[in-house]
Amino acid sequence: MFVRSLVADAFGTNCYIVAPAEGEECLVVDPGIGVTERVRELLAEHRLRPAAVLLTHGHLDHVYSVTPVCGGTLGAYIHGDDRYRLEDPVATLPPPLREALEQQFGGRATWAEPERVVEVTDRQVLELAGLRVEVAHAPGHTEGSVLFSLPGLPHGIPAPDLDRTVLSGDVLFAGSIGRTDLPGGDPGAMTRSLRDVVLPLEDSTLVLPGHGPATTMARERVANPYLQGL
Template sequence: MLVTGFPAGMFQTNCYILAQDDARECVVVDPGQDAAEPLFEFLAASTLTPTAVLLTHGHLDHVWNAYDVCEKFGIPAYIHPEDRYMLTDPGRGIGPTMKPFIEGLDFIEPSEVIELADGDTIEQAGISFAVDHTPGHTQGSVVLRTSVDGENGPLDVALTGDTLFQGSIGRSDLPGGNHEQLLQSIADKLLILGDDTAVLPGHGGSSSIGVERVSNPFLVGLSGSK
């Protein structure tokens, strides 16, 4: 399976593309600010066509170009209902300090929006994604889990959005954030995963559950049975 990504925009948000080997279709995760142009260039060069946009949460730096991607290809966007309002009113999710950056800009919801729920399974482009609702960074944050073929067999992958980073966790001081809830979500939904599970976060480099379990200072005292 192809799993690739690139950071985009002023917040360097990771936009991911996933496709089965030799497939003509793919899935796009979190096309944020300034992600559309490099994404379209990559898709044209690789002859891949997206079938869906999956959004780990509603913050503007993750959904900014969702409308452009969805409308260009006539595909749906998936988002948890608790964060759907940010597709058209992103200022409510970023707080008063950041609102001046988007003053005068209009944001439009994609023509087709499918709401996610905890425990859902999404089948797109021949790939199966499990949905884990992980509130705390936002109330509609989700982690998307799938499996890819690795050198030593299947490798579990978790697209963690802004819930868990390499060496850190998501902020909880924006509207809808809750630090204790975020830690509980990580304990309940991520620390129960196997140590080899790859972590592909919304910002920064990749990691694994095992590395974060033992080295992430924010996870001290949290537990989750493997």
């Protein structure tokens, strides 16, 4: 697969561009704050045509640019339990985070809901942009957090022991997990998601998280303290 990542202007959120190859249709995953123009430049550079936007969950730092990226034609794919967040994700931010965001950018955050929203469900298989994407519902960080799993690896990764890629959003990070103390978070649900959704992933899985560097399930299984004892 062709995979490129961009880091958003706030909160260090990773936005991913995924396609079968250059010159093909592609998926844009989690377009966060301030990435719109860089997404357009990357698409033009590699002759990519966006087919859909995938959202691992509905927090503002993962969806802020979804509407300009989608335009009036592309679907924004999100789990049904987080669908409500696209009505106004700014309103769901705790006041301290909202104030920090407004201070960083010198003004109030604005929002327009995407015109076409597609709700996904657990274990659904999406056939988009020539790619096969499996959805796994993993609540805890938010009610509708999901993992997106694809067969194969990004081009150029010399890893014969890996054969699958998972976009983990804010469920799993390298050495950590997503916080559960924001509105809609649930520590118990996160524990169940880690036990029942994350731990069963094969060691041969490359993990591309919503924040921070890539990792592997083999590494996280032995080194991530939040997976120990589950």
